[in-house]
Amino acid sequence: MNGGADLGGMQGFGPVVEEDDEPHFHADWEARAMGIVVALGACGKWNIDQSRHSRETLPPADYLRFPYYRIWIEAVEKMLVSRGMITEEELKSGRLQVDPVEVRGTLAPGAVWQAIHSLAGAADRQEKDLPLFEADDQVRTLNEHPEGHTRLPRYARGHIGAVVKVLGFHVFPDSSGNDLGDDPRWLYQVRFSAQELWGPGKNPKDSVTLDLWEPHLVKI
Amino acid sequence: MTHNHGDGPSHDHDHDHDHDHTGGMSHLGEMDARVRALESLLVEKGYVQSESIDQLIEIYETQIGPKNGAHVVAKSWTDPEFADWLHRDANAAIHSLGYTSRQGEHMQAVFNSDDTHHLVVCTLCSCYPWSVLGLPPTWYKSPPFRSKAVIDPRGVLSDFGLNLPETTSVEVHDSTAETRYLVIPQRPEKTENWSVEQLAALVTRNAMIGTATVDGPL
Numbered sequence: 001m002n003g004g005a006d007l008g009g010m011q012g013f014g015p016v017v018e019e020d021d022e023p024h025f026h027a028d029w030e031a032r033a034m035g036i037v038v039a040l041g042a043c044g045k046w047n048i049d050q051s052r053h054s055r056e057t058l059p060p061a062d063y064l065r066f067p068y069y070r071i072w073i074e075a076v077e078k079m080l081v082s083r084g085m086i087t088e089e090e091l092k093s094g095r096l097q098v099d100p101v102e103v104r105g106t107l108a109p110g111a112v113w114q115a116i117h118s119l120a121g122a123a124d125r126q127e128k129d130l131p132l133f134e135a136d137d138q139v140r141t142l143n144e145h146p147e148g149h150t151r152l153p154r155y156a157r158g159h160i161g162a163v164v165k166v167l168g169f170h171v172f173p174d175s176s177g178n179d180l181g182d183d184p185r186w187l188y189q190v191r192f193s194a195q196e197l198w199g200p201g202k203n204p205k206d207s208v209t210l211d212l213w214e215p216h217l218v219k220i
Numbered sequence: 221m222t223h224n225h226g227d228g229p230s231h232d233h234d235h236d237h238d239h240d241h242t243g244g245m246s247h248l249g250e251m252d253a254r255v256r257a258l259e260s261l262l263v264e265k266g267y268v269q270s271e272s273i274d275q276l277i278e279i280y281e282t283q284i285g286p287k288n289g290a291h292v293v294a295k296s297w298t299d300p301e302f303a304d305w306l307h308r309d310a311n312a313a314i315h316s317l318g319y320t321s322r323q324g325e326h327m328q329a330v331f332n333s334d335d336t337h338h339l340v341v342c343t344l345c346s347c348y349p350w351s352v353l354g355l356p357p358t359w360y361k362s363p364p365f366r367s368k369a370v371i372d373p374r375g376v377l378s379d380f381g382l383n384l385p386e387t388t389s390v391e392v393h394d395s396t397a398e399t400r401y402l403v404i405p406q407r408p409e410k411t412e413n414w415s416v417e418q419l420a421a422l423v424t425r426n427a428m429i430g431t432a433t434v435d436g437p438l
Contacts, residue, residue: 005344005345006343006344007343007344007363007366007367008343008344008366008367008369008370008371008394009343009367009370009371010363010367011367011368011371013362013363013364013367013368014364015364015375015379016359016362016364016365016368016376016379016380016431017359017364017379018357018359018380018426019357019358019359022357022358024280024281024354024355025277025281026358027251027252028252029251029252029254029255029256031277031281032255032256032259032273032277033255034276034277034280034355035272035273035274035276035277036255036258036259036262036268036273038276038322039268039269039272039273039276040262040267040268043267048398052344052345055345056344056345064363067358068346068358068361068362070251073251073254073255073258077258080262085265085267086261086262086265090261091258091261094257094258094260094261095261096261096264096265100265100266100267103267106266106267106268106269106272107268107269107272108269108272109269109271109272109275111272112272112275112276112279113275113279116276116279116284116321116322117320117321117322118322119320119322119325121322121323121325121398122325122326122398123325123326123397123398124326151344151396151397152396153343153344153394153396155343155370155371156394167326167328167397167399168326170326170397170398171398173397187397187399189328189399191391194390197370197371198371203374203386203389203390205386205387205388205389205390206373206374206389206390206391206392207389207390207391207392208370208391208392208393208394209391209392209393209394210394210396211394211395211396211397211399212396212397213397
């Protein structure tokens, strides 16, 4: 979707400013927000793509002005409510009013290190067919503007690039983020010249690579 | 609350600073209260346990950080077989060192050279190789970097004080999938015969994102 999260190529935000001696978290709530969001993953009520979609569907003006962990909190509250895990009223009152729903599991204190190191979040799946493209193939990206979740950003649509390598057979977020299942597809690293993306004024030696799935690409 | 950076000395962080981290909420305390209320509701419902959240925070504040990536880089500088493995199968090479945690399931290593400089970004969200770099800094997740890195990477590098010659190619990697990119910076001069530990101490987080190079000894 052409939402507030699809930032590549926007202008006017000013220079990138690095904070000196930046702490991991700027306040306790940021630390708790990170922990809550990661821990809730164990409940199995959403996948990472649905989680990203919940963030990118915030109103663009809010997305741009909220600190990052507030975006996480806003998005996780939406998902908790839409899955029936909590109600709007509970969120407002902070008091339990409805019994909890069944979840796949919870993150137990003794299992945290192991859960973080389980590689359970791996996105590759058993191959079902052979890749259509190979290294050096010229491809063109689709020029479509779906309203749902896609990992093909606006700035890279309708452009010609070259396949760098086949990365594997991965869950397709344009399906999984839209509640349509994993639908794994071949994933490629694709290189676009800076001039192809941004015009002749750019340095001819510069390029951008994106990791794109087969349905994003047409062979030329 | 004490924060240990993993790549620097610990320091106490108080909440008295001049940035607006609340996105328009009148007071920092409102987000504190809101998140505390959410956590207590989730605990009451049995979906999360506060002790697990404490442990997650502790792990990412003290145990998983840029030290991991610096070890990978320093090893690649001193061990040609490992460097070759990193080229061919970064995932297996990095996992062999025990860096197997989340947001590092599909690693790719990109090597800076005299000809090419690599820069990593996630324009769509905040994808970042947590397993080797820990949690991303705020600038990495913020609109100025995410918007500019792909259209004006040389301008971004300049914001960080890194001015590359026009003859060096800049290759930006937009992390649009679960692939996570680690930049292997160039080994600085005058570090012959240095140990992996000595070399790792030179490697900064920014050098592994691509917004810096690695400085050698003065």
